[in-house]
Amino acid sequence: MNRLALLFALAGGCASVPRDAGFKDVNAMARERVGHDLRWDRGGPEDAQVRERVHALLAAPLNPESAVEVALLRNRGIQATYEDLGIAQADLVQAGLLRNPTLGATARLPNRAGGSLEYEFSIAQDFIDLFTLPLRKHVGEVQFEQAKLRVGSQVLRLAGDVRTAYFSLLAAQHLSTILRDISQGHDALSELAQRQREAGNINDLELSLEVDAAQNARAVVARSDGDILTAHERLARLLGVFGADAAFKTEELLPELPDTDPPLDHLESIAIERRLDLAAVRSERDVLGSLLSTARGTRYFPALQVGVATGHDTEGNGTTGPTVSLELPIFDQGQARMARLEAQARQADDRLEEFAVRVRSEVREARGRLVQDRGIVEFYRRSVLPVRERILKQSQLHYNAMQIGLVQLLNARQGQTNAYREYVEALRDYWTARSDLELAVGGRMASGATAAPKAGL
Numbered sequence: 001m002n003r004l005a006l007l008f009a010l011a012g013g014c015a016s017v018p019r020d021a022g023f024k025d026v027n028a029m030a031r032e033r034v035g036h037d038l039r040w041d042r043g044g045p046e047d048a049q050v051r052e053r054v055h056a057l058l059a060a061p062l063n064p065e066s067a068v069e070v071a072l073l074r075n076r077g078i079q080a081t082y083e084d085l086g087i088a089q090a091d092l093v094q095a096g097l098l099r100n101p102t103l104g105a106t107a108r109l110p111n112r113a114g115g116s117l118e119y120e121f122s123i124a125q126d127f128i129d130l131f132t133l134p135l136r137k138h139v140g141e142v143q144f145e146q147a148k149l150r151v152g153s154q155v156l157r158l159a160g161d162v163r164t165a166y167f168s169l170l171a172a173q174h175l176s177t178i179l180r181d182i183s184q185g186h187d188a189l190s191e192l193a194q195r196q197r198e199a200g201n202i203n204d205l206e207l208s209l210e211v212d213a214a215q216n217a218r219a220v221v222a223r224s225d226g227d228i229l230t231a232h233e234r235l236a237r238l239l240g241v242f243g244a245d246a247a248f249k250t251e252e253l254l255p256e257l258p259d260t261d262p263p264l265d266h267l268e269s270i271a272i273e274r275r276l277d278l279a280a281v282r283s284e285r286d287v288l289g290s291l292l293s294t295a296r297g298t299r300y301f302p303a304l305q306v307g308v309a310t311g312h313d314t315e316g317n318g319t320t321g322p323t324v325s326l327e328l329p330i331f332d333q334g335q336a337r338m339a340r341l342e343a344q345a346r347q348a349d350d351r352l353e354e355f356a357v358r359v360r361s362e363v364r365e366a367r368g369r370l371v372q373d374r375g376i377v378e379f380y381r382r383s384v385l386p387v388r389e390r391i392l393k394q395s396q397l398h399y400n401a402m403q404i405g406l407v408q409l410l411n412a413r414q415g416q417t418n419a420y421r422e423y424v425e426a427l428r429d430y431w432t433a434r435s436d437l438e439l440a441v442g443g444r445m446a447s448g449a450t451a452a453p454k455a456g457l
Helices: 002-013 023-033 046-059 064-074 076-095 127-198 204-239 243-247 267-274 276-297 335-400 406-441
Strands: 102-108 118-126 304-312 318-326
Touching: 023 076, 023 127, 046 064, 046 243, 064 076, 064 127, 064 204, 076 127, 102 304, 118 127, 118 318, 127 204, 127 276, 127 406, 204 406, 267 276, 267 335, 267 406, 276 335, 335 406
Parallel strands: none
Antiparallel strands: 102 118, 118 304, 304 318
């Protein structure tokens, strides 16, 4: 009995929860698909180095990649997600542990005078637990891999959200720059109109129209400043910054179109192979399959304990021998448990197929939007903007020659303003679609972007 107890004690003492908890694997996935290393803030000395790195990144204007790096280092939501690895690692260790043995004691008092006490001690272990240990450990390993895939998918999702928010902020700043220039032009023309009215060259109506146009332009600039604030704070939330760090700067203008897009062939197949969230759903199906196999193997033997007992009878003789305890499956034969697992397994198959269909659709949609948005940006840059600029220039000349009225000139200016706004929005949509396509295929794509010059008016 003492040897058996020592064996159980040694078996239980060998298990421990590794500190890494699969984080290296997640970091490798992130480095390949996002291009940045991750850091798990767990109160170690390396956390100070991470804070210094974040402050260094925020000290300079952020670009898309440095913004993603700050979010991966600073966002507390993703740090909380890393704790799922520790939970899954603990579950894996738990799955590899034997259940604690059962220690029993029995004492029987004599029914007659002069009799002696009869007692017995026993220790027993669940035999089914020993039998299913490899299966349970396999399930735990699959669930651990699933947790790593889910965490990796959340990292990619955060990177995609940061890029989208970043380009939205740049679009708001880009548009505000254009609108501010237009507003300054209106202010100058309003002052000129005031002098022309004092000289008697224009009437009160024309002066009022010019003043109204300048005021409207200033109101549009004020609204654009509000859009910048909203976009800035959305990005700040994703970065996980506050206080002085929330006053970060970014590039001022959206980057222009790259000369070429990444290869757009076979993207659906690439996504099926690389999408971590799809792999996590596939892993969930495998887990349920393993659980179902385990349940089938133990359905009619839910509990079987085997052990040894020792004691003394009423005559003082020592006794030692084996013990067996078997749960009889009379009322509960595992019918409900089997039906539940079978339904969950079929459900997992359907969800996996549905998710794969969704992945393929997301890839096609993002690819189509990327191609379409590139065409729209090129159309505006090649055709719409030059035409609007010529219309405004000719309208100004005709107005100076008193061949058209102020209303026609203001319409020409508004048309140019609308064209530049739509151009910036199309450029923003292109970069958003590109970020969405990277997320849809499961990782970053080659980039060839260059900084855009300030749009001329």
